[in-house]
Amino acid sequence: MNLENYFISQFKSEHIGDDGALIKQNVYSKDAFFENVHFKHEWMSYYQIASKAMMINISDAVAMNAKPKYALLSVSMPPRITKKQMKELASGFKDVADKYGIDIIGGDTISNVKLDITITIVSQTKKPLLRSNIKKGYLIAFTGELGRSKKDLKKLMNLGKIHKKSKFIDIKLRDKFLSNAERFLSSGMDISDGLFSDLDKLSSVNRVGFKFNTKILKSIGCSGEEYEMLVAFDKRHKKAVLRRAKQSRTPLNIFAKSVRKRYVNCCKANHF
Template sequence: MNLENYFISQFNSSRIGDDGALIGDTVYSKDAFFENVHFKTKWMSHYQIAAKSMMINISDAISMNAKPKYALLSVAMPKSISKQQMRELASGFKDTASTYGIEIIGGDTISNIKLDITITIISTTKRPLLRSGLRQGYMIAYTGELGKSKKDLQRLLGNAKLHKKSKFVDIKLREKFVNNCSRLLSSGMDISDGLFSDLDKLASANKLGFKFNKKISKAIACSGEEYEMLVAFDKRYKKALIRRAAQVRTPLNIFATSARVRYTNRCKAHHF
């Protein structure tokens, strides 16, 4: 057990284990976005930093088939931040929230030695998509293309600049896919820690492993911050799911089947 999972195991709640906590028809989700952990200010504008911090939190709601409604922001800012940079942050938060119909209802601001952001998103859902629900013999798939985020991170670490449409700074979520296909999906989550690492969470939630029908390189499967969807479904729905995914122009990559085998994550943990 890695240190992140060990720490989480100290809290005994049946609501822990999905991208957000489901209480009734409400989903509560929270993620951190910290300078020198998730980003450097020389890599992105303050507008881009705020926008991405909102998007990675909205992703948790989308992945659970929930509609985000409200946001609470906590922003720790260095004393050296300028008023112009503050305005850029505010605009990034507001513009991204507006795109998804989210109202920013409060939060907290403090002085810090660097820029750290945490956001709570409050969402509602009539048909929640959870990580549990996987059965033996179900098909496993991911949306879109994986690997670009890691490549772009490596370029940034090498002091290269990224195009403003780079996946590392300009996240595209799969809300249309989830909305269109939720009735056919048994379980799902977003790919934030990398495909192999997130498969580990899916395996743990359902006490099942996977038989792969195609080889997936670690360069692709260990790429974090992709924010594509990892989903499972009954093989009877394969044709219908492929058709519905195509309706919303979402590539669907079916790569494994759930089975009673042991799953081993071949990627290094991102957090500890």
């Protein structure tokens, strides 16, 4: 058990274990976006930093087939920040919030040596998509293309430049696909720690392993911050799910099925 999982295990709650905490029809989710951990100023504008911080938090709501309603922002800012930069940050938060119909209802601001952001999203759902409910023989698929985020991060770390539409900066969520296919999906989560690492989470919850029908390179399977969807469904629903993916113009890659065997994650932990 890595240190992150060990720490989480100290809190015994039936609501911990999905992309957000489901309480009745409400979903509560929260993620951090910290300078020198998740980003550097040289890589992104203040507008892009705020936009991505919002998007990675909305991703948790979308992953649970929930509609985000409210946001609470906590922003720690260094004394060197200018009013112009503050306006850029605020515009990034507001533009993404407006796009998804979210009301920013409060939060906290403090002085700090660097720019750190945490956001709480409150969402609502009538048909939540959880990480559980995978049975033997279910098909496992991911949306979109994986691997690009890790490649672009490597470029940035080597002082290179990436396109402003790079997935590392400009995240595209799969909310239309999920809402269209909700009747047929049994399980889902967003791919934030990498495909192989997130499969490990599904494996633990459902006590299943996976038989791959296509080879996935480690460089792709270990690429984090993709924010694509990882979903499972009964093979009887394959045509229906593929049809709805096509309708929402969502590439869907069926790459494995669930089996009764142990799953081993080959990726290095992203956190501790």
